[in-house]
Amino acid sequence: GKEKPYHINMKKLIILFTAFLFTFAPVWGQHSKNADLDKRLQISIRTLTTNKNLEMQRTLRQETDINLLKDISWQEFLRLNEKAKERLLASTRLEAKALELELKENPNMVFSPQIEYKNAAPDYSHAFTHKYIFISENISHDTKSAPQEVINILKAARNARPNAKILLAQEFLIWTGESNASLLKKPGQNSELYSGYPEVTQAADKLGIDQLALDDAPYYAEDKNVFVKLGKFLVEVTPQDKLPLLSYTECDDPLYNRWASAYQFIGISPFGVLERNYQWARRIKAVEKNYDLILVYAGSGHLSNTSSNDLQTLLKCKDFAHIELLPTDPIDQAVEKDYETRFLKGEQYGITNDQQQNQEESRLQEQATRGTIYKQSLDQIAEETYQSYKNWKNKKLPLWFSLTKEDLLQANPNYKTPNALKNDIVFHCIYAVILAEPRVEQEQKPEVCPAPKTMPIGPKHKSYI
Template identity: 85%
Template sequence: MKKLITFLFAFLFILAPVWGQRGKNADLDKRLQISIRTHKTNKDLEMQRILRQERDINQVISWQEFLRLNERAKERLLVSTRLEAQALELELKENPNVVVPQIKYKNSVPDYSHAFTHKYIFISEDISHDTKSAPQEVINILKAARKARPHAKILLAQEFLSWTGESKDSLLKKPGQNSKLYSNYPEVTQAADKLGIDQLALDDSPYYADDKNVFVKLGKFLVKVTPQDKLPLLSYTECDDPLYNRWDSAEQFIAISPCGVLERNYQWARRIKAVEPHYDLILVYAGSGHLSHTYSNDLPTLLKCQDFANIELMPTDSIDQAVEKDYETRFLKGEQYAITNNQQQYQEDTRLKEQATRDTTFKQSLDQMEAETYQSYENWKNKKLPLWYSLTQEDFLQANPNYKTPNALKNYIDAHCTYEIILAEPRVEQEQKPEVCPAPKTMPIGPKHKSYI
């Protein structure tokens, strides 16, 4: 005890002069504040430097080279699917009585508070974008996040905010800042601004063209498409400019191709990692194909997230019939030209999963869950409010007390909690800005393409 008292007195004696200086010397406080500000400025500058690099292009490739890379990506996806199915089969043999916990749908305003205790929240939107209910529910999630974490530094990183090729425009948008980033959902961007939430553009959509060729940015690649290339054409916009139509078609097919999804996910992960240390809460809003967290190239896996929440938005409000037809045409042409092979991949995935889960209690619980979802949907009364449920990791482990070695059942146990939100009508309506047909930036062929970014 005497030694402890002696140590404490010695410690206080050492610190006493410092305390005295802090009281007498205001200069020290100023120097400390300047040092902290300088450190923060240096971190901000380093973050902006990394983000600037993320706009750069390292290699120009031809359409044929892109197709070769795409074939490799398709093979990788099939291998991944088979490995996941094998892992699932082995795990169900090791845990023969595993079940999905019973769920109960609610027809009310979702309580998202459980999600906001984690660093990452992945908000996935069903594959058909352009519905009104999904972005409006994201606005409600942003409001709930700000209410739950009033003093937190919050970031919204989204697929639907993209860099347009303006060299001086930052990928990071601060609240109230003017920006030339393009927003597919301007109402979401405006809501984040009002709530003091920073935004990060994950995608790129610069319109590059010369007299004959168009160029599509894909991560670190720039894909050159000539008039001679066998490119399926679409008409997604009201623009009647043939050059823009070719660029838009090339961008659409590249974006949904296995290679495109992979390269975009790599890019998104790099951008998010560059800003990650600056934020307390990061919400990532993207299509469900990027956030399914089962394959090795999905975004949560690339970010190496250990503790996160999922919010899965499933809109049922019908999109414009013309837009729906465009989506259907894109998928059909993608398969016809062997760019996507969506149906083949889906059928293989379904077959392998059915084979792995056949005659198991896990499959029986999945079927029961599907039946409960259908019944809840049939009994849905107030369609101004969504149908929703939440499932936590604790719920899963409580229903499976003897569960061993979490591995293949990532959809059910990796996330700390998962919400499924079925939407019929947007809870708030806002006007969307009309689409504008942009003019192309001249993009000469040659090795100096970096100077045009």
């Protein structure tokens, strides 16, 4: 999982070594020649940098080129979604089997040492020793406290790494289909990207942090058919397709209602989550080499679902920090009802399988851990969390704890990797942050009823309106 700097930086190494030789070589009256070499060297360095930037821009542009997408029907989406459901359950079962093997080989293994919640501003300093920091937002995307804490993390990152090139890649910065919009936003640069959390976007701008849009929401339609962009696919939904519909009270346009409903259900489906994660990984990989520190902000379903589907796995990250934000904001009744309706309809129409997945995961974990010290340590953490939450004194500050690689190794000094497993247990830095209620009431965003965007004319897409 470690980088190979010699392989990755070979061209750069050769150029720097050449520069070293010419800098210290005897001049002997050849000053003009060396000056020419210096110029050529500078041009070579600029060319390499330019080529790298052009390659990055080309990759990002391909992500927004509608003519490169593969058209699939709603029926084809449902077929692919069934395969994704099977993959998710298979992954859950494999992980449970791996845990069972680990516990047989390590009967004294604990999940973690005894934890101690602190009621204070979190100290994220250990997180910034890793190149990647994944920030997962739990419960829903409609809290105020989660984005406020992300702003605190961004400030802490800039203070800890004042000269670092920092990137914030987030699910909540979205491409809406504008043909000239760049997925990469530079600080202070005007952008046509949509920000679900404008306060986070503004804070990143002020801190000199670049931002990368991970998700898409272009509203495409042709006559009565609507189209949802999903990674490298374009899913077409017709009025005849059995699509569950959600209610959009401020927008009674049937076409928009169908598109927005399709967008929601496709996005939360097992196939949708996986394809979106593949897309996010492609975009992050395209810009990865340009940054010293990369923060990824997304919902927990993308970062802590099953290891085979998680963004960390798709990015091949082995050494990273994970900050899990657990909001305690009172949820608006209307918002809560919308989430409940979406869940019930998703399960009823067989688009999602959250209930089956959760039941299977619980059953397998219980089966693998029953009667073990590991299970006792899990129960102990649950009890400590409950007691800390119950005795939470200063509600203006979060409750949090962190675990590092050193903590885990100290708790399991005799850990042995079972022969059946190829890799050692992955250790990284983990933070769990129970957030205080927000300082400011959430502003209600007025719902708008947009018109469909014009799709570009090309060999595959011609008469879209």
